[in-house]
Amino acid sequence: MNGGDPRAIGVFDSGLGGLTVGRAIMDRLPDESLIYFGDTARVPYGPKSPDTVRRYSREIGQFLLGEGVKAIVVACNTATAHGLAALRAELPIPVLGVIEPGARAAVAAAPSGRIGVVGTAGTIRSGAYERAIRELSPEAKIVSQACPLFVPLVEEGWTTHEAARIVAREYLTPLQEEGVDALVLGCTHYPHLKTVIREALGSGVRLVDSAVETADELARVLDQRGLRAASGAEARHRFIASDDPRQFLRLGARFLGHPIENVEIRTLG
């Protein structure tokens, strides 16, 4: 491995939710350094237009490239839906999104081909998950549902609150009636609502979360391109936000699974 490539992996999201993907990467690739950028000044991306989200994604991509990263993971589903193709076309390093890995995991989890997809309004409107699933399984029966109230519920910490239960039932009853066998949690925040989602759908439905699958794909890409850090390398994890670090420090630990000691601030745009 020629001593390995010590450059960091860039990971970004509209805010904190992508830390769940960051965590999966840290678990899967403990020798790799990470630079996580959360666009907390401009979150949420879900309701914004494709052009706006694409512009934000390109700004962040250039910023991370300037920080010297060797690959970028777009941990945000909405930014993947609207910005991945542009980033891949423009950047000289590998760029991975969360939608292809999520689609692969969904097809594997639902041999019947009845797959539900939930995400932000932007992700669902883009049809990106449907396209990715159909590429793997042309006969799949896909039922999609935008769940715009899920993100604020998670940000508020109301993940098992009665309000979350009511909202989940409202959004998910049609999917349950369609008899989906697997549900893609196509948004960074939704894995935190697994309890109420399970209650609304019943325990027979498999919940698919793309974080682990994305980390596996990253490992494959790094290996293929000879970009892996040396085994036993000292990994550094930097966290950067575009606005007030207090919320990042407070909520970030919940998403990451352990405390965050320092958040740098960097304004873009």
Ligand code: DGL
């Ligand atoms: N990170 C976004 C996603 O995965 C959810 C939050 C937002 O709307 O910005 O789609």
